[in-house]
Amino acid sequence: MIMRPGQQLLLPARPLFIWGSLLAALLLNMLLNMGLWGRAAWTPDMLALVLVFWTVHQPLRIGIVAAFFFGLLMDVHQGALLGQHAMSYTVLSFLAITVHRRLLWFTVPSQSAQVLPLFVAAHALELLLRMSGGGAFPGWSLLLAPVLEAALWPVASVVLLAPQRRAPDPDENRPL
Incomplete structure (x- = not known):
């Protein structure tokens, strides 16, 4: 792949770090669902954010x-219609794979x-599946969740790419 001028050369991502960050996002999602505001419709889905990030990168x-797999885990945790998050995350991952070369x-x-x-498409699909399964409409605050997830994208980029940005063998004669 041809790199843009000024773009830093990254080290390969370690599989343990990738899967650890996905597990941490799953646990954070579980904590957010049990937190002060419960399962509020406006809370960002951190697992979806990390899944899209690693699917792109x-x-x-x-x-x-x-x-x-992670969608099924979220369905079981939330007691939601089995396959609701799984279908949403699967479509989200497919869409991320289709745009990953252009996005970078x-x-x-x-x-x-x-x-x-x-x-937005993932949340709309999840809402459609929930409503077709007899669930209640969570309210218009649901529109805030994808906006918050997109706003957290730069933070996720900085945090999740940080281990790859360190120099493998720092030397003043070799800038790469």
């Missing part, structure tokens, strides 16, 4: 199967604008 390691050419703030429609 490491599509050969994290893909549709991982998204389906943008700057990080522009990337957050590019992933906003992906998060």
Whole structure:
């Protein structure tokens, strides 16, 4: 892949770090659902954010199967219609795989604008599945969740790419 001028060369991502960050996002989602505001419709889905991030940056390691598995875990945790989050995360992962090559050419703030429609589509699909299963409409605050997830994209980029940015062998004669 041809790199943009000024773009830093990254080290390969460690699989343990990738899966650990996904597990941490799953646990954070579980904590947010049990927190002060409970299952508020406006809370961002941190697991979806991390899934999309790793699907974009490491599509050969994290893909549709991982998204389906984590979706089933979220369904069991929330007591939701079995397959609701699994279907939503699977579609989200598929959409992220389709745009991952184009998305990496943008700057990080522009990337957050590019992933906003992906998060909107995932939340719309999840709402459609919930409503068709006889669930109640969670309210219009649901529209805030994809916006918050897109706003957290730069933070996720900084935090999740930080271990790859360190120099493997720092030397003043070798800047790469």
